[in-house]
Amino acid sequence: MADLLDVRNLKIGATAYPPGEPPQDITIVHGVSFTLEKGKVLGLIGESGAGKSTIGLAALAYGRGGVRITGGEVLLDGENILAFGGRGIRDVRGRRVCYVAQSAAAAFNPAHRLGDQVIEAALRHGVMSRSEAWERAKYLFSVLGLPDPDSFGQRYPHQVSGGQLQRAMTAMALCPGPELIVFDEPTTALDVTTQIDVLAAIKRAIEETHTAALYITHDLAVVAQISDDIMVLRHGNTVEYGPVQQIIEAPQEDYTRELVSVRQIQKQEAPEQSDAVIRIDGVDAAYSGHFKVLHDVSVHLPRGQTLAVVGESGSGKSTLARVITGLLPPSKGAVTFKGETLPPKFAERSKEQLRKIQMLYQMADTAMNPRQTVRDIVGRPLTFYFGLHGGEKTRRVAELLEQIEMGKGFIDRYPAELSGGQKQRVCIARALAAEPEVILCDEPTSALDPLVAAGILKLLMRLQKETQLSYLFITHDIATVRAIADSIAVMYQGRVVRFGPKSQVLSPPFDDYTDLLLKSVPEMRIGWLEEVLATRRMGSAGH
Amino acid sequence: MKWRAIPLSAWIGLAGIAAALICALFAPWIAPFGEREVVGDIWLPMGGDFILGTDNLGRDLLSRLIYGAQTTIFVALAATILSFSLGVMLSFTAAVVGGWTDQGLSRLNDLMMAIPTLIFALIVLAVLPQELWILVLVMAVLDSTRVFRLGRAVAVDVTVMEFVEAARLRGEGRMWIIFREILPNTLSPLLAEFGLRFAFAVLFLSTLSFLGLGIQPPEADWGGIVKDNKDGIIFGIPAALIPGGAIAGLAICVNLVVDWLMNRTSSLKGGRGDG
Numbered sequence: 001m002a003d004l005l006d007v008r009n010l011k012i013g014a015t016a017y018p019p020g021e022p023p024q025d026i027t028i029v030h031g032v033s034f035t036l037e038k039g040k041v042l043g044l045i046g047e048s049g050a051g052k053s054t055i056g057l058a059a060l061a062y063g064r065g066g067v068r069i070t071g072g073e074v075l076l077d078g079e080n081i082l083a084f085g086g087r088g089i090r091d092v093r094g095r096r097v098c099y100v101a102q103s104a105a106a107a108f109n110p111a112h113r114l115g116d117q118v119i120e121a122a123l124r125h126g127v128m129s130r131s132e133a134w135e136r137a138k139y140l141f142s143v144l145g146l147p148d149p150d151s152f153g154q155r156y157p158h159q160v161s162g163g164q165l166q167r168a169m170t171a172m173a174l175c176p177g178p179e180l181i182v183f184d185e186p187t188t189a190l191d192v193t194t195q196i197d198v199l200a201a202i203k204r205a206i207e208e209t210h211t212a213a214l215y216i217t218h219d220l221a222v223v224a225q226i227s228d229d230i231m232v233l234r235h236g237n238t239v240e241y242g243p244v245q246q247i248i249e250a251p252q253e254d255y256t257r258e259l260v261s262v263r264q265i266q267k268q269e270a271p272e273q274s275d276a277v278i279r280i281d282g283v284d285a286a287y288s289g290h291f292k293v294l295h296d297v298s299v300h301l302p303r304g305q306t307l308a309v310v311g312e313s314g315s316g317k318s319t320l321a322r323v324i325t326g327l328l329p330p331s332k333g334a335v336t337f338k339g340e341t342l343p344p345k346f347a348e349r350s351k352e353q354l355r356k357i358q359m360l361y362q363m364a365d366t367a368m369n370p371r372q373t374v375r376d377i378v379g380r381p382l383t384f385y386f387g388l389h390g391g392e393k394t395r396r397v398a399e400l401l402e403q404i405e406m407g408k409g410f411i412d413r414y415p416a417e418l419s420g421g422q423k424q425r426v427c428i429a430r431a432l433a434a435e436p437e438v439i440l441c442d443e444p445t446s447a448l449d450p451l452v453a454a455g456i457l458k459l460l461m462r463l464q465k466e467t468q469l470s471y472l473f474i475t476h477d478i479a480t481v482r483a484i485a486d487s488i489a490v491m492y493q494g495r496v497v498r499f500g501p502k503s504q505v506l507s508p509p510f511d512d513y514t515d516l517l518l519k520s521v522p523e524m525r526i527g528w529l530e531e532v533l534a535t536r537r538m539g540s541a542g543h
Numbered sequence: 544m545k546w547r548a549i550p551l552s553a554w555i556g557l558a559g560i561a562a563a564l565i566c567a568l569f570a571p572w573i574a575p576f577g578e579r580e581v582v583g584d585i586w587l588p589m590g591g592d593f594i595l596g597t598d599n600l601g602r603d604l605l606s607r608l609i610y611g612a613q614t615t616i617f618v619a620l621a622a623t624i625l626s627f628s629l630g631v632m633l634s635f636t637a638a639v640v641g642g643w644t645d646q647g648l649s650r651l652n653d654l655m656m657a658i659p660t661l662i663f664a665l666i667v668l669a670v671l672p673q674e675l676w677i678l679v680l681v682m683a684v685l686d687s688t689r690v691f692r693l694g695r696a697v698a699v700d701v702t703v704m705e706f707v708e709a710a711r712l713r714g715e716g717r718m719w720i721i722f723r724e725i726l727p728n729t730l731s732p733l734l735a736e737f738g739l740r741f742a743f744a745v746l747f748l749s750t751l752s753f754l755g756l757g758i759q760p761p762e763a764d765w766g767g768i769v770k771d772n773k774d775g776i777i778f779g780i781p782a783a784l785i786p787g788g789a790i791a792g793l794a795i796c797v798n799l800v801v802d803w804l805m806n807r808t809s810s811l812k813g814g815r816g817d818g
Contacts, residue, residue: 327712359712361705370728371727384715
């Protein structure tokens with residue numbers, strides 16, 4: 001059988017504008033080749049900056065924001081679409097090759113009904129009449145498992161959930177009956193329990209319609225469920241390319257092996273002890289007085305240990321951190337720190353009380369002032385809490401940078417000159433500078449690539465061993481929980497549904513929600529998706 | 544800072560501002576004649592002893608222009624700086640404190656803005672004694688309402704960022720948050736506004752002088768010179784256009800420099816990546 005898509009020696013370049021220097025031409029993708037048969041799925045995987053999205057868009061002969069395709073061929077059914085003119089390429093895009101973006105919420109026009117947007121491309125290209133297109137849209141809605149396929153198209157984007165929107169976008173791509181779809185991280189922004197539904201829907205739809213797909217993601221476990229072949233990319237080069245089985249079970253390259261084993265860090269659970277640094281007793285909390293987010297939450301964090309708070313978005317886990325820091329005073333209950341009750345508002349707490357609880361944010365980008373250098377960012381708590389100045393302060397900042405494995409060469413850099421992992425490390429250094437007893441970590445690794453995230457987790461664990469720090473670690477990722485937690489609190493709709501030592505929480509018998517959550521975490525195993533769908537007890541919470 | 548990195552447009556702006564400042568500072572030495580000295584016939588053409596000709600009373604126009612730079616730049620600059628200090632302080636306080644303070648200050652600002660600036664200024668200046676510092680103060684207060692609007696809008700954007708939350712949780716005082724966390728991140732729009740406001744201040748002062756409530760004759764100021772010579776336009780005498788050109792030139796020069804400063808403050812290094 002002939003290949004539907006044949007990419008040969010694809011080279012992509014762009015122009016970089018380093019500050020204070022003349023513009024330079026750089027190469028983003030250095031000669032990548034692959035083929036894709038009709039009805040098959042190829043997974044493109046790699047960390048950010050690997051060039052996977054750029055390659056995906058090149059399949060539409062498109063370069064985003066100053067990106068240029070500088071060499072090679074993209075053969076669609078034997079024709080090089082890179083050589084097509086404006087009219088020719090418009091005929092390919094949206095009809096023969098379609099695109100599904102990562103953030104469906106941003107990709108839909110909020111002013112138009114979903115149905116009209118789903119059939120727009122098919123009408124525009126004259127593939128089918130309006131009524132035919134509506135019929136096809138309804139059919140696709142039902143294949144994708146959307147509620148009320150007949151009336152779903154009448155809704156506006158804000159009236160459906162994130163998972164449904166992502167499926168609607170898949171319907172939009174499938175509607176004109178394309179030969180190839182490019183999925184650009186379609187489930188990355190979704191909760192695990194929702195991700196599994198979307199994943200299953202996409203898989204079923206691809207099988208039903210015999211469409212070929214490029215599936216771009218950074219999560220090897222996800223791509224293992226849906227692809228036939230996998231291509232591992234790094235810095236615009238192919239690291240490894242082969243059938244799923246081979247990549248997952250017998251990876252040849254070191255980098256692939258690292259990716260496969262990244263989720264296997266396990267922390268030995270510390271023995272239970274009653275000496276709690278932070279104790280939360282029967283806390284209720286509400287936003288603007290009436291919208292209640294936390295219901296009777298009671299957990300405690302033993303000294304020198306890690307309590308993982310797990311749950312999907314909207315479960316109230318970040319709100320819990322806001323209550324502890326005093327940003328959101330609880331309407332009932334209290335937070336005690338080493339036996340003394342903390343004032344509910346942070347403004348009423350003493351400097352010492354503030355110092356001992358530090359915070360780590362999900363987005364290190366916005367957690368640091370972009371106009372301050374690393375020296376100022378890390379040095380400020382030293383001046384503020386301990387009155388350090390001049391050489392003494394510089395010495396201590398250098399020490400802290402050493403502690404987070406970065407070295408003092410970074411001391412005069414601005415946040416914009418750091419990578420994502422380095423930024424998070426500087427945030428850790430800033431927290432450490434205050435010499436806290438507790439660090440509240442609000443998903444500090446979820447915006448990072450898996451290998452970088454693993455580095456951050458290892459660093460946090462090392463610091464805990466050295467300095468007896470306690471962490472309250474908020475996350476939605478079970479693999480992270482396994483890696484760092486001593487005890488776990490599972491949250492669902494503002495309530496703690498399960499709380500206890502890790503071994504106890506993660507072993508049966510489970511309550512329904514924990515069961516669903518644990519089963520939704522993609523495993524690095526072929527056929528996992530089918531198994532799970534067959535045995536699920538509780539419908540996804542995302543609806 | 545590298546001198547080479549300064550673009551040509553900024554050099555032109557800097558040169559223009561420097562020329563105006565030199566005129567203002569060294570007026571008695573540069574000007575060929577005195578400020579109030581009647582030296583010839585009225586509305587003499589350009590050339591000869593009088594490079595730009597004479598004005599409606601027979602005073603040397605170039606000398607009037609050079610002396611006028613003194614008052615115009617001083618008053619406009621003082622008023623702009625004052626209005627920025629006032630507007631930025633109040634607006635940032637409103638944004639950081641929030642709640643009733645914010646409501647109070649913002650509504651008061653709306654109230655001030657509801658009254659047309661020129662009419663407000665005319666009434667206030669007509670009632671108060673005619674002194675320079677009162678003029679500066681009135682211009683500053685009226686202008687600060689515009690600065691407040693902008694300042695609050697940009698500061699609210701920054702106050703919700705996590706690094707500000709982190710500073711609050713550290714226990715930092717309000718002044719630190721305003722000046723160290725928020726101000727550096729709002730500098731670009733504020734600088735752009737500064738250039739614009741300075742130009743407006745020059746124009747506003749000129750308007751007031753033109754209407755007789757600004758700088759009082761016989762003291763020279765650019766707006767006043769336009770007013771003095773406006774009747775000449777009917778007879779084809781360009782004396783009124785020259786100070787007008789000076790006002791426009793200064794406004795453009797200031798904005799050229801501000802544009803360049805804005806590029807610098809919003810560049811990638813230490814910026815928010817929008818350069």
